[in-house]
Amino acid sequence: MMSLLKKFASLRLTLLGMIMLAVLAVIGTRNAAIGVGVTVIPLVILVVNLLAALLTNRSFRTQAGLLVFHIGLLLVFACIGLTVLLRYEGRVEVVAGGGFNVGQVETVEQGWWHDNRLAEIEFYQGEVQVDYLPGLNRQNTHSTLEYRAASGDMRRITVGDTRTATIAGYQLAATFNKGYALLLQWTGADGETVLGAVHMPSFPEFDWNQVTTWSTPAGHQVELELDFAEPVSDDRASWTFGNTDIPYSVNVSGADGAQRSLRNGESIELAGGQVRNMGLAVWMGYRIEYLPFLPWMFVAAMLAIAGLSMHYARRYLPKSSTAGASAKEDAYGHVARV
Amino acid sequence: MVMSLAFERQLILVSVALLAVATLVQFAGFILGRNMYRPTAGIYAGVVALLGIAITGRWVREGQGPFLTFYDILLSNIFSLALMFLLISAFVSAVRPGMLVTSPLLLLLGTWLTRVSGLAGPLPGAFDNSWLWVHVLSGKLFLGFCLAATATAIVMLASNASSGERLTRLAPDPERCERAIWALFFISFVCHSFMLVAGAVWAHSAWGHFWSWDPLETWTLVTWLMLGGVLHARATFRKMPQGLGHALVCITFVVAFLTFFGVPFVSIAPHKGLM
Numbered sequence: 001m002m003s004l005l006k007k008f009a010s011l012r013l014t015l016l017g018m019i020m021l022a023v024l025a026v027i028g029t030r031n032a033a034i035g036v037g038v039t040v041i042p043l044v045i046l047v048v049n050l051l052a053a054l055l056t057n058r059s060f061r062t063q064a065g066l067l068v069f070h071i072g073l074l075l076v077f078a079c080i081g082l083t084v085l086l087r088y089e090g091r092v093e094v095v096a097g098g099g100f101n102v103g104q105v106e107t108v109e110q111g112w113w114h115d116n117r118l119a120e121i122e123f124y125q126g127e128v129q130v131d132y133l134p135g136l137n138r139q140n141t142h143s144t145l146e147y148r149a150a151s152g153d154m155r156r157i158t159v160g161d162t163r164t165a166t167i168a169g170y171q172l173a174a175t176f177n178k179g180y181a182l183l184l185q186w187t188g189a190d191g192e193t194v195l196g197a198v199h200m201p202s203f204p205e206f207d208w209n210q211v212t213t214w215s216t217p218a219g220h221q222v223e224l225e226l227d228f229a230e231p232v233s234d235d236r237a238s239w240t241f242g243n244t245d246i247p248y249s250v251n252v253s254g255a256d257g258a259q260r261s262l263r264n265g266e267s268i269e270l271a272g273g274q275v276r277n278m279g280l281a282v283w284m285g286y287r288i289e290y291l292p293f294l295p296w297m298f299v300a301a302m303l304a305i306a307g308l309s310m311h312y313a314r315r316y317l318p319k320s321s322t323a324g325a326s327a328k329e330d331a332y333g334h335v336a337r338v
Numbered sequence: 339m340v341m342s343l344a345f346e347r348q349l350i351l352v353s354v355a356l357l358a359v360a361t362l363v364q365f366a367g368f369i370l371g372r373n374m375y376r377p378t379a380g381i382y383a384g385v386v387a388l389l390g391i392a393i394t395g396r397w398v399r400e401g402q403g404p405f406l407t408f409y410d411i412l413l414s415n416i417f418s419l420a421l422m423f424l425l426i427s428a429f430v431s432a433v434r435p436g437m438l439v440t441s442p443l444l445l446l447l448g449t450w451l452t453r454v455s456g457l458a459g460p461l462p463g464a465f466d467n468s469w470l471w472v473h474v475l476s477g478k479l480f481l482g483f484c485l486a487a488t489a490t491a492i493v494m495l496a497s498n499a500s501s502g503e504r505l506t507r508l509a510p511d512p513e514r515c516e517r518a519i520w521a522l523f524f525i526s527f528v529c530h531s532f533m534l535v536a537g538a539v540w541a542h543s544a545w546g547h548f549w550s551w552d553p554l555e556t557w558t559l560v561t562w563l564m565l566g567g568v569l570h571a572r573a574t575f576r577k578m579p580q581g582l583g584h585a586l587v588c589i590t591f592v593v594a595f596l597t598f599f600g601v602p603f604v605s606i607a608p609h610k611g612l613m
Contacts, residue, residue, distance in 0.1 A: 011574040018567045022560045029556045036551050139463035161464035162543060173546055287546050294548065301535040308528045316521045
């Protein structure tokens with residue numbers, strides 16, 4: 001058993017793993033058909049090699065810095081593995097004045113072991129302001145939320161580029177993705193009324209094409225175009241996104257090709273019912289993530305760096321240079337030689 | 339009073355001229371067999387002062403540090419590499435002959451800088467946090483230490499490969515040079531590790547992913563693996579010829595150099611795909 005462990009602990013295997021990881025990382029990122037998932041192979045080799053080395057290599061018992069560095073490295077690997085298994089990443093758009101709807105979340109990645117608790121998230125979107133410098137250069141984002149804390153109380157928080165909200169264990173971060181939404185009231189032929197928001201394309205990214213397709217509750221598709229009376233974004237000056245007190249109209253095109261203009265508060269007849277323009281709002285795009293081991297990965301990485309620094313201090317700083325010249329120098333003796 | 343871009347470029351031109359003089363002084367010293375450390379160090383100090391003024395003036399004018407454009411990267415790295423080599427050589431005399439290597443390299447970077455547009459773009463608000471500073475500073479420390487190790491390794495390689503008196507005189511104390519190379523290479527590994535961690539924290543705050551496999555991140559990982567791999571190779575193959583070790587140090591620096599300055603050929607700003 002010990003001889004097998006020693007074989008796994010080989011420094012030659014470490015080198016092989018490192019070379020494989022470097023080569024496969026480059027190939028995997030340049031070739032989508034292969035993908036970076038292939039780096040799991042050398043990572044597994046390196047983890048096995050490192051575990052075996054920690055158990056069998058006596059040099060770790062005499063060189064505390066090296067031991068701390070390699071334990072830190074092993075913990076980083078462990079945190080990466082747990083992150084891959086437990087992680088969650090999703091996206092959602094929430095309209096100002098409206099609440100988070102779990103059914104609108106688009107899942108990007110979900111680990112095999114992730115216990116999905118998105119339904120526990122409860123928050124309502126408040127005011128949104130995003131500052132821009134000339135050249136459409138995005139600066140600070142201020143997005144106010146009211147959310148239900150773990151204690152059950154409703155709390156208010158303004159999230160932005162450097163501040164996130166943690167709700168039900170999930171971290172919510174405001175993204176660059178945001179835009180305008182049309183608040184529409186639909187009255188069907190049976191007299192039933194439904195109020196909803198139609199999200200227009202991201203703004204100002206698609207300020208030149210504020211067009212979307214909307215399926216009415218009656219099941220007919222119409223094209224909606226948001227037509228501002230004057231430019232909202234300014235490429236040559238500073239401006240702020242978030243103002244909805246803007247003169248605008250909505251061009252509605254039905255299947256028959258006829259186009260009608262709809263101003264704030266106006267209504268028009270469509271196939272199967274009537275639609276009323278209730279106003280303009282903004283929607284905000286959020287990234288939802290669950291990475292419980294990320295802070296621990298940072299701690300493990302810092303532990304590894306601390307170990308490296310200890311080893312460096314022991315080997316190279318004048319005070320310890322003579323003390324390190326031990327006859328018991330092992331496989332890592334190269335550091336003592338120089 | 340705000341410094342104009344035209345004046346900033348004049349300061350850079352003077353710095354490049356000084357680096358050309360430093361290169362000539364080093365080659366003249368090599369041919370004449372004289373130690374030209376002091377005059378070259380004086381020139382480096384002048385370059386650091388001029389570029390320091392240029393960076394400060396640019397900073398005040400643009401309201402942000404030299405982080406964003408390729409011009410910023412070149413300008414700040416020539417400054418930091420010259421400053422670091424000056425400081426390291428002041429304390430570790432074994433690396434001083436390396437100025438024969440660093441002077442033409444800095445001249446090359448300086449000449450490159452004169453051909454790059456100096457127009458600045460505003461730093462997106464999401465990127466502006468303290469981890470950006472830590473990431474950038476640890477990266478500059480890494481490259482500075484790695485350059486000093488590499489320059490000394492090249493001098494040792496040239497010294498060992500030739501029986502000519504001029505070349506052997508380049509490294510008068512091979513043992514001290516050897517120790518300096520590996521001490522600097524090791525500390526560059528520490529700084530590179532810290533750069534990776536700080537970069538991951540910053541990236542998570544800036545665009546939501548601590549690791550995105552963009553070209554710069556991938557090649558930074560390759561550089562880290564090479565740094566660790568070279569140290570491991572010395573442990574594994576204990577009878578590895580000294581020259582091979584020095585060659586591996588040089589190859590690692592080439593990969594690091596291409597990562598710092600070559601990736602902009604793929605995208606014009608660091609992590610461009612995510613900006």
